Amino acid sequence: MTEEVSVPESHPRYESLLTRHRIEAGVERGITSKQGLIAEGRGEAFDYLLGEETTDSADRAARAAAAYLLSAEHAVVSVNGNAAALVPEELVELADVTGAELEVNLFNRSRERIEAIADYLREHGAEGVKGLDADARIPGLDHERAKVDSDGIYDADVVLVPLEDGDRAEALGEMGKTELVVDLNPLSRSPQVATVPIVDNIIRAIPTITDHARELAGDPAAQQAAIETFDADAALADAKRRIREVEA
Numbered sequence: 001m002t003e004e005v006s007v008p009e010s011h012p013r014y015e016s017l018l019t020r021h022r023i024e025a026g027v028e029r030g031i032t033s034k035q036g037l038i039a040e041g042r043g044e045a046f047d048y049l050l051g052e053e054t055t056d057s058a059d060r061a062a063r064a065a066a067a068y069l070l071s072a073e074h075a076v077v078s079v080n081g082n083a084a085a086l087v088p089e090e091l092v093e094l095a096d097v098t099g100a101e102l103e104v105n106l107f108n109r110s111r112e113r114i115e116a117i118a119d120y121l122r123e124h125g126a127e128g129v130k131g132l133d134a135d136a137r138i139p140g141l142d143h144e145r146a147k148v149d150s151d152g153i154y155d156a157d158v159v160l161v162p163l164e165d166g167d168r169a170e171a172l173g174e175m176g177k178t179e180l181v182v183d184l185n186p187l188s189r190s191p192q193v194a195t196v197p198i199v200d201n202i203i204r205a206i207p208t209i210t211d212h213a214r215e216l217a218g219d220p221a222a223q224q225a226a227i228e229t230f231d232a233d234a235a236l237a238d239a240k241r242r243i244r245e246v247e248a
């Protein structure tokens with residue numbers, strides 16, 4: 001079971017409280033790092049400014065991301081401690097629907113934490129979780145942060161990286177990969193270097209991508225159209241505009 005919280009769904013801050021509770025439980029289980037708590041706080045601030053909902057523009061980005069995942073030769077969904085704590089089941093479902101693989105990929109690597117996350121994903125139905133071999137390196141990054149699986153992220157043509165740090169996002173882009181980034185901060189480098197920046201809370205973004213993937217599956221023409229009509233700069237501009245125009 002994903003960690004739950006004893007607050008009714010009707011509570012106006014339900015989603016935010018649930019998110020905090022899952023992150024806290026993630027730290028207690030050894031899945032999420034303490035820096036993950038800080039990242040969550042930063043994310044929440046942006047979510048608040050964005051109205052705590054999936055905007056039309058984020059929905060289009062999620063659709064393009066679904067199309068890229070479905071039409072990839074080899075798609076991998078990178079999973080860090082925050083993503084695992086927040087949406088374990090949803091990540092497994094996304095991987096099932098799109099045929100993508102799941103790879104644990106941490107900023108602050110430790111064998112224990114990687115294994116704890118892989119176990120947690122398996123508890124939620126994942127099979128064949130990658131990230132434990134770490135037998136290849138992303139060029140241009142220091143040793144620990146460069147580690148990936150040679151038959152996982154290193155080999156992938158399309159990578160979904162929720163909450164990735166800017167350096168790694170940039171380095172993956174330089175390897176020629178199509179990068180799909182979920183990040184609530186449109187000013188952060190990761191969404192700025194992404195092929196598809198999805199400026200939305202991962203809690204909403206992953207199920208939205210999965211819904212689009214279900215609809216686009218088996219329809220290469222619709223997938224192509226979702227990719228071709230998507231405009232990354234416009235998506236970032238929309239998110240920034242929304243933040244500027246927020247009203248109390």
Ligand code: ATP
Pocket residue numbers: 038039040041042043044046082086163164165166167182183184185187188189190200201202203
């Ligand atoms: P920069 O690219 O500006 O250097 P960073 O990678 O150092 O930023 P972190 O402090 O590591 O940023 O935070 C990770 C990012 O994840 C933040 O931009 C934050 O908005 C985002 N984030 C945190 N929680 C969520 C969430 N639940 N859903 C989506 N994005 C989130």
